[in-house]
Amino acid sequence: MASLRQLLLTGPLARSFVRWQSTSASGAAVKKSGVCFDLSDEQREMQQLARKFSREEIIPRAAELDRTMEYPWEIIKKAWELGLMNAHIPVEAGGMGLGTFEGCIIAEETAYGCTGVQTAMEANNLAEMPVIIAGNEAQKKKYLGRMTEEPLVSAYGVTEPGAGSDVSAIRTRAEKKGDDYVINGQKMWITNGGVANWYFLLARTNPDPKCLASKAFTGFIVDGDSPGLTRGRKEVNMGQRCSNTSGFTLEDVVVPKENVLLDEGAGFKIAMGAFDRTRPPVAAGAVGLSQRALDEATKYALERNTFGTQIVNHQAISFILAEMAMDTELGRLAWMKAAWEVDQGRRNTYYASIAKGFAGDAANKAASNAVQYQAHPVLLQLPTTLLCCLPSPVLLFRLSLALTRSFGYCSSTATSRHAE
Template sequence: MLVVYLPQSTLIGLWRTAVSIIMAFAIPKIARAGRCLLQTGSYRALATTAKTSSGQRLSFELSDEQKEYQQLARKFAREVIIPVAPHHDKTGEYPWEVIKKAWELGLINSHIPAKYGGIGLGSFDACLITEELAYGCTGIQTAIEANSLGQMPVIIAGNEEQKKKYLGRMTEEPLMCAYCVTEPGAGSDVAGIKTRAVKKGKEYILNGNKMWITNGGVANWYFVLARTDPDPKTPAGKAFTGFILDAKTPGVTPGRKEWNMGQKASDTRGITFEDVVIPEENVLGQEGIGFKIAMGAFDKTRPPVAAGAVGLAQRALDEATKYSMERKTMGKFICEHQAVAFMLADMAIGVESARLATYRAAWEIDQGKRNTYYASIAKALAGDVANKCATDAVQIFGGNGFNSEYPVEKLMRDAKIYQIYEGTAQIQRLIISRELLAKTKQGM
């Protein structure tokens, strides 16, 4: 069967037609939300207000446009993601159908600049979307959000030709990409990676192994970080180079899909590179600055990761609260027992605090500020909150919480990775402490 995809920019222009089709055949309530966005002009407005939507002054009120886009993502999570999440959790099947629908609605690749066919949303608005998608299933949300991490080095350091070629294709059809940095022996210690790229003429020969690569088996292209300076004494800031690599290049071999504890809908694999030829035009920036590019990408993608953790924590709180108002012990609802009520209160404190930290980290990006400090605070706090909320939700459910027929055990399994990927909870604290000490020294 021949499948033809319209570019995302064209889809936006033809939104009314798309909504009609969706209403007739797929997800009517979401389509009505999309129609609302069209009628108010909000969908297009989001593309032009991304950098100022959070406001220069302190405000806790979302703009009308943000509320509408948030509502669209919320409906998508409730009506599309949640019904299929158990299936993907049990089978590990990659959620292609969900991803295609998200792509059609503009809920994926939203941060790609408009000049390359994207919508060009800011980080704050992207976090609003991510939180809602994660509420439905963080495995599916991670599959979607991995695109942001893979694309970010290109957005940060790519030249015009690279951006048009690799970002542009993502808006022409629903494709995925991946961020290849972690290795079997180098996770948080990014400077310890062993994959090497040796320059020969106008090409680089790549050899090495990457591990725990999200979207590794479904990506159309990769961002790959490799050592190009063989001298072990060369500092990380000069020893590594970032490359864009087409996934079908000879010598690229994805491994088996890893069966993880949680977030099973995402595709996680190891990837082997054996004498892979990369043309020099696929170097990002210039030789030797790959480490800086990779770290810069983390600063921009950690707030959305934190937003995903907040979405999971909110889901855990909602499920636990609802259950506590239905379950009775000793003649009254368990929410009326102070022990349970205080657990719910602590969960709410954590969710609201983590959300505000995430918003601050995203806001810093949209204001053009260096956000390393706030990004790590958001990532560390949200990851810890997600784990505590999920664990407490299981506790409130009691024996039922330990059973797979109820939703909270999946939340507990899915939550753990938020303390591990994109920088462990301990690495975030290391970054925070270093940033704190540096700020203090500057002010002394």
Template sequence: MEFALSDEQQQLRDEVRRFADNEIKPVASEHDAGESYPHGVMDAAAEMGLLAPHVPVEYGGVGYSALENAIITEELFAADPGVGLCVSSAGFGAEALIEFGTDDQKERVLPEVTAGDAVMGSAISEPQAGSDVTSVATRAEKDGDEWVINGSKMWITNGTVADYFVVVCETDPEVEDRYSGYSQILVEADRDGLTREKITGKLGIRASDTAELRFDDVRVPEENLIGQRGMGFLQLMQFFDETRTAVAAQGVGIARGAAERALAYAEEREQFGRPIGDFQAIEHKLAEMHTNTEAARWLTYRSAWAVDESPDDVTMLASMAKEFASRTAVEVANEAVQVHGGAGFVNDHDVERFYRDSKITQIYEGTTEIQKNIIARELFDKGF
């Protein structure tokens, strides 16, 4: 049992931390306030090889493991969750191509993404289908050698900036097994009939682009089907095991970033003639914040290890990691604001932004309640 990062992993963490300090922190508040996508940061991230680094080397990526991706994600989110999400989600949906796509699909799309020439999006949620994926109503019907897609998607990350979408569609509504009627289809963003509308006014992660997509007789060639027809639901469940681990890493990054800022403020802010960090009430807050962050990190690392090494364990571990790390992010960010007092209630300090950004980790990629359902189901099925 080894609890230390390898020399290469430690070097990776240090390099990403320097990148985040130099490229993300200086512009974070600007992109949050303007709800603007950080194109300059994305260009710099492409040069660093940080866009979809899990893509295999033969398709332009670095081939990093889930653990190494978790390390990268934590560093990006500790600098700023909104801009960090833009970098970490540039290849959102690439997992479907890596695992199930054809050679042509991989060769056509993945090198563009890793080079920073294209962005991907995963189109799953709909206005009436969030936690219940089997309620997806977007329909794809065969017409000759094409798929014709109609429907709408909501809350889509990278919605107006993406060049490619992996779209979950109902392709076989007549099947008796409700889990076998769905497929994933690759859709280029410039297809006729696809319209996109940016969603603004979000509580947090404002730098990250979010949009509603509408498909009106969008035609794509039949070879855009990803994997086997009717296997979309099962593909998606594997995808969630990986992305929930990534969201757990986001939560760890948010918690660490908030905790570090609270510690620094407690050392410099004085009341009653001494730093507030000298008071036991603040000391206990800081101790709990850092302890819970450390616990969340190692549960996340355990889940990331399982993604690569122990598939039978990953579903429960990914849900455990996401539930705990996202809860830790919200609680630590809340306490960081409390440590800052009135100063934490305005955007002069980063903790105000971290507090707003933290909440989404308990919602996307499956709500906290869904994670608890999954954990309980796995316990009843396999035991502890």
């Protein structure tokens, strides 16, 4: 199986690789284009590569990984070898500098195979994004460069026991002492938290509780082997069980000032800026799950016979399949719009929020509908039953999705329409 890098350097993809190397100041490729609902030849090759990988490497192992809850290191390593990991890292840091749209193509196809594997891969991208958009040359070379040299993963360390979507409630503190910062606090429910080589970490540097969130927090790069950093146990998720979710504590962890992203007090803006580029892949992953649920349900509906005909011929069934298909296609269009918008160099909070909110709900509904086709007791070995377990963390994002809807509606894109 040819790697993504090989496809970029030979064949049709080689022509566009030069274009992708021209990146914006934020590190994301800016590709001007008009309206088109088709993939380019290059993007289609990426899709086929990711689809083949999902079919041959992920799907055959998904059920066993869910049962054992083992981190999918072998799959991660193969994905890294093929260039399906870290594809968005800038060329100057050793990556391919692909845009958000291309990353979403990969995310949808890998999630089709297993959202647990896709979550592990995408959490790595989430952690790298603050460094991509705000890191200096030395930081990118050191921390992004190592990701292209060997199969490692990173983690986004923001969530705490009392702070999730409400980032302003973060209690982890960083105190400057000389040329270093001493960090104390606790992070919780961090994807890849127990296996990360390094973390993007958000900590409060201004102790004044009245200080605006936009100025109170600083973004740090923290090595996973830092003295004083203790990783917690792996949590048992309701779904996506092969991904690693765990917390970690920081007790007098010393971080050099060289590991501060941008400037002291800029952490909140960096974290929010990263979401514009990482929400679309979350939506794309949800669409991948919806498509898998639709395919499995359709396959079963064509095989199962009742009252002398395939159950797909019963309107009660065909209507549900039609709604699943509509939601899947709409979710796909939503992530495409959100990804395209940010690749044009524009803020996409409004569109990314729509995509994540809609596609997340659609994935839960699609998986639930697929399971309902099984008239007998639920069996864990059934593909549709496994699918029902996989979106559970997405279901737990209900509060996050509600806030996402609020963020999107209150963004300048939405409110400006009412102001006109």
